[in-house]
Amino acid sequence: MHLECTACGKQHDWSRLQNLCTACGKPLFAVYDLATLSKLDRLKQSSFSGREKSLWRWRELLPLPEKVEPVSLGEGGTPLLRATKFGGDVDVDLWIKDESLNPTQSFKARGMSVAVSMAKHLGAKKLAVPSAGNAGGALAAYAARAGLEAHIFMPRDTPRANIIECRELGAHVNLIDGLITDCGAEIALRKEKEGWFDLSTLKEPYRIEGKKTLGYEIAEQLNWKLPDVILYPTGGGTGLIGMWKAFDEMEKLGWVDPPKDGFAVANNKRPRMFSVQASGCAPIVRAFEASEKFAAEFPNAHTVASGLRVPKAIGDFLMLKILRESKGGAIAIDDDEMIRTVREVGSKEGLFIAPEGAACFAALKKLRASGKIDTGDRVVIFNTGSGIKYLDSFEGSF
Numbered sequence: 001m002h003l004e005c006t007a008c009g010k011q012h013d014w015s016r017l018q019n020l021c022t023a024c025g026k027p028l029f030a031v032y033d034l035a036t037l038s039k040l041d042r043l044k045q046s047s048f049s050g051r052e053k054s055l056w057r058w059r060e061l062l063p064l065p066e067k068v069e070p071v072s073l074g075e076g077g078t079p080l081l082r083a084t085k086f087g088g089d090v091d092v093d094l095w096i097k098d099e100s101l102n103p104t105q106s107f108k109a110r111g112m113s114v115a116v117s118m119a120k121h122l123g124a125k126k127l128a129v130p131s132a133g134n135a136g137g138a139l140a141a142y143a144a145r146a147g148l149e150a151h152i153f154m155p156r157d158t159p160r161a162n163i164i165e166c167r168e169l170g171a172h173v174n175l176i177d178g179l180i181t182d183c184g185a186e187i188a189l190r191k192e193k194e195g196w197f198d199l200s201t202l203k204e205p206y207r208i209e210g211k212k213t214l215g216y217e218i219a220e221q222l223n224w225k226l227p228d229v230i231l232y233p234t235g236g237g238t239g240l241i242g243m244w245k246a247f248d249e250m251e252k253l254g255w256v257d258p259p260k261d262g263f264a265v266a267n268n269k270r271p272r273m274f275s276v277q278a279s280g281c282a283p284i285v286r287a288f289e290a291s292e293k294f295a296a297e298f299p300n301a302h303t304v305a306s307g308l309r310v311p312k313a314i315g316d317f318l319m320l321k322i323l324r325e326s327k328g329g330a331i332a333i334d335d336d337e338m339i340r341t342v343r344e345v346g347s348k349e350g351l352f353i354a355p356e357g358a359a360c361f362a363a364l365k366k367l368r369a370s371g372k373i374d375t376g377d378r379v380v381i382f383n384t385g386s387g388i389k390y391l392d393s394f395e396g397s398f
């Protein structure tokens with residue numbers, strides 16, 4: 001129907017390119033007519049099983065008008081795998097959503113498929129993004145597919161695989177001596193003159209729409225019963241925020257149990273959401289522990305989990321609200337523990353996971369030991385990317 005500001009509620013027109021709220025500069029969310037959609041016969045939970053596997057199976061709940069062809073490479077529809085061995089060790093019912101099977105090997109494909117589809121539909125010609133690595137690769141692929149220009153700004157020490165991938169996919173690659181925040185600042189400075197549309201995390205409204213399909217998929221894969229706990233490796237937070245939006249939409253559609261007493265968490269129907277970050281860059285963990293509404297920029301950010309090296313996120317207040325409302329939390333993991341855990345999960349489960357995903361497995365052990373996760377809880381861990389992109393990080397660990 002329209003775009004709505006997540007902070008001040010101001011409405012914006014969806015039918016032209018939009019970035020942040022024109023009144024307060026905060027992120028915009030897409031709003032759907034869920035009351036009408038919930039009455040459609042073709043929109044029942046059971047109607048999805050026969051549809052295509054990609055995230056475009058959720059077409060009516062995505063922003064692209066129905067007659068417009070999406071820019072797609074077969075993203076989404078990833079497996080939710082039972083982790084019997086690792087889960088047995090910590091006595092929980094553990095599931096892994098393996099996002100490394102997406103195009104360009106990470107969950108960033110979801111957001112970029114929807115955002116590039118919308119940007120192309122609304123007339124953008126040149127797309128720009130600051131990236132810790134995987135978002136750049138995904139944009140390069142979808143921009144190529146769409147026939148649009150991609151301008152990617154990455155820290156100079158981004159994993160080599162990401163840099164090479166962007167270049168081979170035909171993107172304009174700019175390496176910056178600094179962090180992702182410096183890359184974002186460079187785009188902001190030049191975008192008007194260069195005619196770039198800024199696709200930074202949460203600075204346009206549709207990457208999150210792609211990411212929210214993670215929430216729809218796990219609900220469907222768990223037979224429309226949401227898990228008790230979600231562990232999510234958090235940088236900019238689009239997956240976390242997107243899933244929470246999906247849970248909200250699914251309740252309004254009547255697909256999952258609506259909250260009783262008007263408050264989902266009193267009834268514990270929604271999962272407890274945990275943000276997992278790296279000890280070397282943990283702004284959300286710090287702000288959560290200090291009961292802050294916003295997260296201050298984390299100084300000297302460093303970690304091998306490049307996707308978690310986000311010292312300041314524009315969606316900080318949204319993440320912190322979700323963590324608190326869901327009665328979840330936030331936890332930081334050391335790099336050497338992530339690297340050790342990659343091998344543990346690899347040898348136990350047969351998956352070569354990204355350090356970001358490994359952080360969640362290490363977090364599971366800690367949260368279980370501290371009693372924040374109970375015995376028998378159903379837990380979903382997001383392995384957001386593939387270890388194959390981070391070979392440099394494993395060189396020293398033989």
Ligand SMILES: Cc1ncc(COP(=O)(O)O)c(C=O)c1O
Nearest residue numbers: 134235236237238239307384385
């Ligand atoms: C593999 C991986 N995991 C997690 C993240 C963090 O994602 P989000 O911005 O949704 O918090 C990133 C972001 O670059 C990533 O590449």
Ligand SMILES: [Zn+2]
Nearest residue numbers: 005008021024
């Ligand atoms: Zn606003």
